[in-house]
Amino acid sequence: MVRAALAPSRRRIGKGPLRVAAFVPAATVVAASFLSALPIVSTSGWYPDFGFLVFTSWRLLRSDPWPAWWAAPLGLVNDLFTGYPIGFSIALWSATMLALDLIDRRTMWRDYWIEWVLAAVLLAMDQWLQWRVAAIVGARVAFAMMLPPLVIAICIFPFSAWLVSRIDAWRLGR
Amino acid sequence: MATARPGWSRRAQYGLFFSFLAVIAGIIVGLVLLVLSLVAPATFNGVRGAALDVTAPVASALHEVTATATGLVSGAGDYWDAASQNGELKRERRAMLRRMIEAKAILQENRQLKATLQLRDQAHDAIAAGRIVGSSFNSPRRYAILSVGSSDGVQVGMPVRSADGLVGRIIDAGSVASRVLLVSDRANIVPARLLRDGIPVISQGRGDGTIDVRPLEVGRNPFKRGDIIITSGTGGLYPPLVPIARIVKLDDDGAVAVPLADPANISFAIVEPPFQPSAVAAEQPSSPADAP
Numbered sequence: 001m002v003r004a005a006l007a008p009s010r011r012r013i014g015k016g017p018l019r020v021a022a023f024v025p026a027a028t029v030v031a032a033s034f035l036s037a038l039p040i041v042s043t044s045g046w047y048p049d050f051g052f053l054v055f056t057s058w059r060l061l062r063s064d065p066w067p068a069w070w071a072a073p074l075g076l077v078n079d080l081f082t083g084y085p086i087g088f089s090i091a092l093w094s095a096t097m098l099a100l101d102l103i104d105r106r107t108m109w110r111d112y113w114i115e116w117v118l119a120a121v122l123l124a125m126d127q128w129l130q131w132r133v134a135a136i137v138g139a140r141v142a143f144a145m146m147l148p149p150l151v152i153a154i155c156i157f158p159f160s161a162w163l164v165s166r167i168d169a170w171r172l173g174r
Numbered sequence: 175m176a177t178a179r180p181g182w183s184r185r186a187q188y189g190l191f192f193s194f195l196a197v198i199a200g201i202i203v204g205l206v207l208l209v210l211s212l213v214a215p216a217t218f219n220g221v222r223g224a225a226l227d228v229t230a231p232v233a234s235a236l237h238e239v240t241a242t243a244t245g246l247v248s249g250a251g252d253y254w255d256a257a258s259q260n261g262e263l264k265r266e267r268r269a270m271l272r273r274m275i276e277a278k279a280i281l282q283e284n285r286q287l288k289a290t291l292q293l294r295d296q297a298h299d300a301i302a303a304g305r306i307v308g309s310s311f312n313s314p315r316r317y318a319i320l321s322v323g324s325s326d327g328v329q330v331g332m333p334v335r336s337a338d339g340l341v342g343r344i345i346d347a348g349s350v351a352s353r354v355l356l357v358s359d360r361a362n363i364v365p366a367r368l369l370r371d372g373i374p375v376i377s378q379g380r381g382d383g384t385i386d387v388r389p390l391e392v393g394r395n396p397f398k399r400g401d402i403i404i405t406s407g408t409g410g411l412y413p414p415l416v417p418i419a420r421i422v423k424l425d426d427d428g429a430v431a432v433p434l435a436d437p438a439n440i441s442f443a444i445v446e447p448p449f450q451p452s453a454v455a456a457e458q459p460s461s462p463a464d465a466p
Contacts (some may be wrong), residue, residue, distance in 0.1 A: 003413055009202075009413075010300075023304075034229070034232075035311075036229070036308070036311055037229035037230070037232045037233045037308060038233065038236060038307065038308065039233040039234070039236045039237040039239075039307050039308050040240065040309065040311070041306060041308065041309040041318060041437050041438040042309050042310070042311055042437070042438075043309075043316070043358065043382070043383030043437065043438060044317075044382050044383050045310060045311060045312055045313060045314065045316065045381070045382070046312070047311035047312045048311075048312055049311075049312045049313075050311075067193060067196075068194070068196060068197045069193060069199075069200055070192045070195035070199060071197065072199075072200035072202055072203060072204060075200075075204060080222065081223065081225060081229055082224035082310070082311070082312075082313075083222075083310055083313075083317050083346075083353060084313065085208055085211040085212055085215075086207050086208070086210075086211045086218045086221070086222070087203075087205065087206065087207025087208030087209070087210065087211055088204070088208050089204075090200060090203060090204030090207060090208075091200075091201050091203075091204025091205045091207075091208055092199040092204070093200075093204075094197050094198075094200030094204055095201050097200075098194075098197050098198070098199050100203065103237045109260040125421050128313060130313045131314055133208070133212070134313065134315055134360070134361075134381075136212055137212055137215075137361060138360070138361040139315055139359060139360035139361040139381065140360060141314045141360050141380065141381040141382075145314065145380075145381055146314060148314050153312075155189075166237075172230055
């Protein structure tokens with residue numbers, strides 16, 4: 001589907017996909033990870049994990065926004081920018097690619113609600129793993145503390161998915 | 175990936191199978207790196223520092239914008255009740271003046287006593303002063319990004335303070351930026367005492383911007399609302415007599431306090447040498463650079 005879409009369209013002359021269309025999704029994920037360079041000092045940590053949010057949005061929109069193994073380097077970039085322990089996003093993002101492929105085999109149909117539920121589950125896994133890893137290195141906090149950022153991330157997901165679908169249409173020249 | 179057969183093409187089948195293997199390899203590499211960074215945090219100091227150097231200039235450049243925006247908002251708020259604030263400030267100023275004179279007298283007396291006792295603290299001059307330009311957004315950990323790095327002499331383990339109080343300590347140092355473990359992080363445990371009567375307490379972050387304070391001796395809860403907690407210098411990481419937090423709420427065996435140095439509002443943070451350098455060396459056996 002995507003590969004076919006990458007071919008220039010004949011219907012509207014001069015309105016084909018961008019020359020760099022194949023790299024746009026990965027670039028947006030890196031840009032989202034880079035949001036952690038914003039000069040916002042948060043004392044509560046209620047901001048969503050922007051990189052993972054955009055990553056899941058792309059993966060739920062398309063089955064191959066990037067070659068599957070790109071998840072590892074993209075995760076490394078996220079780890080470096082956000083200050084997570086190195087390897088956290090590499091493992092989580094690769095596992096997300098794998099899990100969503102397996103889920104794609106099982107689901108008979110998809111709609112917005114199912115995508116939102118899937119995203120919610122993935123974001124919850126992300127929060128839970130962060131909480132576990134923090135506990136391992138001696139920063140054990142009550143899990144209730146992780147719930148506000150989780151709820152906020154789940155509520156922001158539709159916006160992220162919408163934004164990603166707009167970027168997708170733009171990169172394919174639709 | 176390997177799950178769906180793409181058709182009869184061998185090439186396409188192999189392609190999918192190898193991408194499946196690549197993802198599994200990605201997971202394994204990620205897990206190995208994660209375990210490494212959990213058990214030996216100093217392994218990735220270099221690459222983490224380099225990443226800090228990439229992000230911090232952006233944050234520094236944008237910092238002015240957010241500072242102006244927040245300044246406008248709080249500035250407008252200040253105009254709202256200028257008259258009552260003015261009176262309050264005048265009262266506070268009079269009280270402060272009295273306190274200052276008392277403090278000066280105490281300082282003088284203290285100096286004399288120390289001279290007679292031949293007590294000597296290691297001189298701590300500031301190593302560098304920088305701005306707090308960013309923070310961790312969304313994990314249970316509380317980090318801040320400071321705009322000075324190893325090119326200014328900053329090293330891992332050094333305490334960071336502002337004029338208001340203790341901010342935290344350095345855990346990653348790039349060449350132009352460094353990452354600070356804030357006092358409100360759960361893993362940051364600061365030996366402290368009550369300013370009012372010197373009872374030794376332990377301060378530990380709660381991960382949400384506040385601090386848990388517990389007395390060292392179990393028994394009566396010694397805290398009152400409004401009490402100030404200061405560092406005791408025990409352990410040697412943090413210098414003594416730096417204010418940490420003000421108590422806002424009591425619970426069964428301790429209290430919840432709010433850091434006096436709010437990382438979102440302080441303009442400058444000062445990096446100081448460790449109070450006793452051997453303490454940092456003991457804390458970080460894997461980084462020989464800090465050894466005295």
